[in-house]
Amino acid sequence: MKKLLAATLGVLSAVGGFVDIGDLVAASQAGARFGMAHAWVLLLGVVGICAYAEMAGRIAAVSGRAVFDLVRERLGPRVALLNLVASYLVTVLTLAAELGGVALALQLASGVSYLIWVPVAALAVWLVLWRMRFQLMERVFGLAGLTLVVFAVALFWLPTDWAALGRGALHGGAAGHGWGAYWFVAVALFASTVSPYEVFFFSSGGVEENWSAADLADARTSVLIGFPVGGFLALSLIATATVVYHPSGASLGSLDQVAQPVVLAFGGVGLAVAVLAFFAVTFGAALETGLGAAYAAAQYFGWQWGKRVSPREAARFHSVLLVSVLLGVLVLLTTVDPVTLTEYMLIITAVALPLTYLPILIVANDRTYLGDRVNGPVLNLLGAVFLLLIVAASVAAIPLAVMTTMGR
Amino acid sequence: MRMQLGRQLLDRQIVDRDGRLVGKVDDVEFGVDTDGVPYVAALLSGHEALAQRIGGRAGRLLLAVADRLVDDPPVTPLRVPYRLVERVDSAVRLRVGLDELPGSPTEQWLRRHLIDRIPGSHRASG
Numbered sequence: 001m002k003k004l005l006a007a008t009l010g011v012l013s014a015v016g017g018f019v020d021i022g023d024l025v026a027a028s029q030a031g032a033r034f035g036m037a038h039a040w041v042l043l044l045g046v047v048g049i050c051a052y053a054e055m056a057g058r059i060a061a062v063s064g065r066a067v068f069d070l071v072r073e074r075l076g077p078r079v080a081l082l083n084l085v086a087s088y089l090v091t092v093l094t095l096a097a098e099l100g101g102v103a104l105a106l107q108l109a110s111g112v113s114y115l116i117w118v119p120v121a122a123l124a125v126w127l128v129l130w131r132m133r134f135q136l137m138e139r140v141f142g143l144a145g146l147t148l149v150v151f152a153v154a155l156f157w158l159p160t161d162w163a164a165l166g167r168g169a170l171h172g173g174a175a176g177h178g179w180g181a182y183w184f185v186a187v188a189l190f191a192s193t194v195s196p197y198e199v200f201f202f203s204s205g206g207v208e209e210n211w212s213a214a215d216l217a218d219a220r221t222s223v224l225i226g227f228p229v230g231g232f233l234a235l236s237l238i239a240t241a242t243v244v245y246h247p248s249g250a251s252l253g254s255l256d257q258v259a260q261p262v263v264l265a266f267g268g269v270g271l272a273v274a275v276l277a278f279f280a281v282t283f284g285a286a287l288e289t290g291l292g293a294a295y296a297a298a299q300y301f302g303w304q305w306g307k308r309v310s311p312r313e314a315a316r317f318h319s320v321l322l323v324s325v326l327l328g329v330l331v332l333l334t335t336v337d338p339v340t341l342t343e344y345m346l347i348i349t350a351v352a353l354p355l356t357y358l359p360i361l362i363v364a365n366d367r368t369y370l371g372d373r374v375n376g377p378v379l380n381l382l383g384a385v386f387l388l389l390i391v392a393a394s395v396a397a398i399p400l401a402v403m404t405t406m407g408r
Numbered sequence: 409m410r411m412q413l414g415r416q417l418l419d420r421q422i423v424d425r426d427g428r429l430v431g432k433v434d435d436v437e438f439g440v441d442t443d444g445v446p447y448v449a450a451l452l453s454g455h456e457a458l459a460q461r462i463g464g465r466a467g468r469l470l471l472a473v474a475d476r477l478v479d480d481p482p483v484t485p486l487r488v489p490y491r492l493v494e495r496v497d498s499a500v501r502l503r504v505g506l507d508e509l510p511g512s513p514t515e516q517w518l519r520r521h522l523i524d525r526i527p528g529s530h531r532a533s534g
Contacts, residue, residue: 063498064498064499065421065498065499069421070498072419072432073418073419073420076419077419077434077458077461077462078462078466080419081462081466081470130526130528130533131528131533132533133533134533301431301432301455301458302421302422302429302430302431302432302434302453303429303431303512303515304428304429304515305429307532307533308532309428309532310529310530310531310532311523311526311528311529312519312523312524312529312530313428313532315515315516315518315519315522315523315524316512316514316515316518318523318529319518319522319523322522368415368416368498369498
């Protein structure tokens with residue numbers, strides 16, 4: 001039972017973090033335009049994030065310090081400051097996109113314009129961050145996010161050609177949209193799978209929950225269950241979009257189109273469940289990104305952070321948290337379309353990926369923090385290969401975006 | 409005691425007796441003993457010390473922002489005499505509590521002008 005409870009941190013990180021507005025948009029668009037051809041990207045992303053989250057969890061458990069607490073010691077204050085500024089901007093942009101997702105879910109449920117819902121959603125997110133217990137928070141939104149499984153269930157009600165799905169996953173290609181667009185979508189989907197805030201949140205959450213070396217097995221379990229569950233949910237988003245949209249090759253531009261496969265399968269009830277799932281995963285991810293942004297700043301400067309102390313004892317941390325949520329609202333109130341915002345956010349995330357993952361690999365090999373619990377050769381090989389992929393995605397992101405005018 | 413300052417002390421988290429976070433080792437202050445041998449006299453922590461070490465435009469910008477969030481700038485960094493250090497591992501652990509040290513001016517300013525004005529700021533949510 002205790003093990004089960006411990007796994008919820010991983011499940012929240014997986015569902016709220018793995019599947020968030022980025023996946024809802026990127027996975028559905030990939031499925032609609034390219035069928036199952038991007039399934040391998042998800043698989044690769046899951047393996048990579050599992051490897052790196054395991055490292056981050058191990059660092060947190062053994063040294064009692066979150067990864068970004070240590071970055072400054074290894075990179076020096078100047079490079080780490082650059083890293084902080086870039087990571088903070090990307091994370092706040094992600095927070096804005098998630099808040100937009102929450103507001104769009106509320107628009108789907110109520111029919112009232114999402115712009116009205118933006119301040120409401122932001123206030124709700126901030127209140128949860130201000131008041132709700134950390135563990136309660138992760139359980140509520142982690143479990144509610146699992147309702148996304150309705151997409152996997154819908155596959156059995158839709159006229160799914162399983163053999164064709166399998167063939168698409170193995171032999172899929174550009175499907176007449178051009179290889180530039182194919183790789184653009186691949187980079188966006190990859191970025192949404194390995195979003196940096198998942199690691200910020202996971203390692204800081206470990207410190208917040210006082211992990212010690214004895215909790216290492218639990219941390220590993222939650223990574224190895226949580227992230228694959230998230231990957232499976234994202235895969236079912238690709239699959240339903242493939243079944244419903246790919247035959248006509250239509251592009252997706254809105255959240256109600258993402259929900260359409262479930263509506264076709266289960267009608268109004270399906271829509272209700274899908275809206276609940278959208279709300280839960282975007283709200284959960286908004287909490288994680290808000291905390292992630294504030295963790296990054298507090299850990300660079302050495303401020304008191306976390307939800308275990310009262311806000312007045314972590315005044316700087318809570319000020320950054322508040323400012324980050326307000327910045328997210330400001331971005332949305334420019335009336336930028338949240339789905340478009342998500343597409344841009346994913347490309348910028350892709351560019352910034354190495355800033356998060358390289359330091360983790362460095363610290364995970366540092367005996368001064370980890371003693372004999374440093375990476376083994378297999379994990380280092382896996383980590384190095386994954387890092388090469390990340391650098392490739394980071395370098396390719398902007399040229400692909402420009403060449404294909406955002407994949408169009 | 410042998411220690412590589414750059415690798416083991418600078419930029420490390422300072423933690424008080426009860427595990428509360430004090431700040432980072434943003435800089436160190438040297439003293440010279442009677443034999444003329446230099447030693448680490450104190451740890452310096454605060455935006456001013458950090459801004460100086462970062463230097464350039466980024467350092468000046470950091471200082472300008474931090475100085476707006478205190479009552480009477482310029483402030484001097486927190487000075488922790490090295491004899492208060494209990495041990496150094498993944499963090500610098502002190503033998504005193506946070507309340508025995510002068511508090512951070514920025515923390516106090518934000519507490520007074522922002523956080524304390526919001527209901528519920530006294531309760532930890534856990």
